[in-house]
Amino acid sequence: MSAAVRFQDVYRIYDAPGRASVALQGLTLEVAPGELVVVLGPSGAGKSTLLRIAAGLDRPTAGVAEVLGVEPARLRARTAAAFRARELGVLDQHYARSLSPDLTCRATIGLRLDLQGATRYERELRVDELLERVGLADRGGDLPGSLSGGEQQRVAVARAFVTRPQLLLADEPTGNLDGTTGKQVMDLLFELARADGTTLILITHDMALAGRCDRILRIADGLLVGDERLPAALAAQ
Numbered sequence: 578m579s580a581a582v583r584f585q586d587v588y589r590i591y592d593a594p595g596r597a598s599v600a601l602q603g604l605t606l607e608v609a610p611g612e613l614v615v616v617l618g619p620s621g622a623g624k625s626t627l628l629r630i631a632a633g634l635d636r637p638t639a640g641v642a643e644v645l646g647v648e649p650a651r652l653r654a655r656t657a658a659a660f661r662a663r664e665l666g667v668l669d670q671h672y673a674r675s676l677s678p679d680l681t682c683r684a685t686i687g688l689r690l691d692l693q694g695a696t697r698y699e700r701e702l703r704v705d706e707l708l709e710r711v712g713l714a715d716r717g718g719d720l721p722g723s724l725s726g727g728e729q730q731r732v733a734v735a736r737a738f739v740t741r742p743q744l745l746l747a748d749e750p751t752g753n754l755d756g757t758t759g760k761q762v763m764d765l766l767f768e769l770a771r772a773d774g775t776t777l778i779l780i781t782h783d784m785a786l787a788g789r790c791d792r793i794l795r796i797a798d799g800l801l802v803g804d805e806r807l808p809a810a811l812a813a814q
């Protein structure tokens with residue numbers, strides 16, 4: 578199969594009055610299906626821009642960004658949204674903001690399956706399975722407001738995986754959690770991705786995590802400056 582994500586000479590230039598800011602300046606990279614990739618780089622390097630373009634939430638100013646064989650930038654808005662809902666999972670650090678306050682955890686996790694026309698039985702089965710796997714089997718009927726930050730982020734993880742996405746894009750998903758809670762969420766993310774064969778691109782500042790992935794990409798000034806594959810034995814630990 579072709580690459581899960583392929584960037585070829587991708588530029589992203591933000592036009593600000595009197596000053597253009599270059600977030601990506603010719604970024605080229607390829608991520609293979611099923612790879613678990615950690616992206617490291619200093620603040621302002623272009624990491625979130627890379628992820629937003631891969632998610633089809635932003636477009637390259639120049640160059641080609643291909644995701645699962647399609648160029649999201651070439652799709653109409655509605656088609657791009659449907660593609661994202663069907664094939665991608667997106668997770669960021671603002672778990673509280675990403676969960677609707679009036680939907681129970683169960684409803685939030687199942688929502689995308691509803692939109693895809695899953696039967697009630699299929700939905701409930703998958704939601705139960707995920708609630709179990711994220712350790713919240715008894716909290717399905719609760720609203721996110723009554724959950725701790727780590728629990729809310731686990732709901733967001735379950736929601737991101739509900740459609741068995743081919744590609745999961747996570748932007749500092751534990752940025753707002755303490756070390757122990759963050760590690761639990763990360764364990765879960767790696768475990769679910771490996772179990773489902775999901776391609777994972779994870780942005781983090783946490784060097785300790787880097788040793789648990791298949792590959793480390795380093796970004797600086799909008800360019801790829803490092804690409805290191807870890808031995809499978811090490812990553813599997």
Ligand SMILES: Nc1ncnc2c1ncn2[C@@H]1O[C@H](COP(=O)(O)OP(=O)(O)OP(=O)(O)O)[C@@H](O)[C@H]1O
Nearest residue numbers: 591593598599600619620621622623624625626627
């Ligand atoms: N909407 C925007 N308008 C103008 N400039 C932007 C915009 N978004 C990002 N930038 C600029 O693009 C560059 C890359 O930003 P990006 O958010 O991708 O960095 P990052 O690597 O994710 O940083 P951090 O680790 O701090 O999250 C930065 O210089 C930033 O100021």
Ligand SMILES: [Mg+2]
Nearest residue numbers: 624625626748
């Ligand atoms: Mg960022």
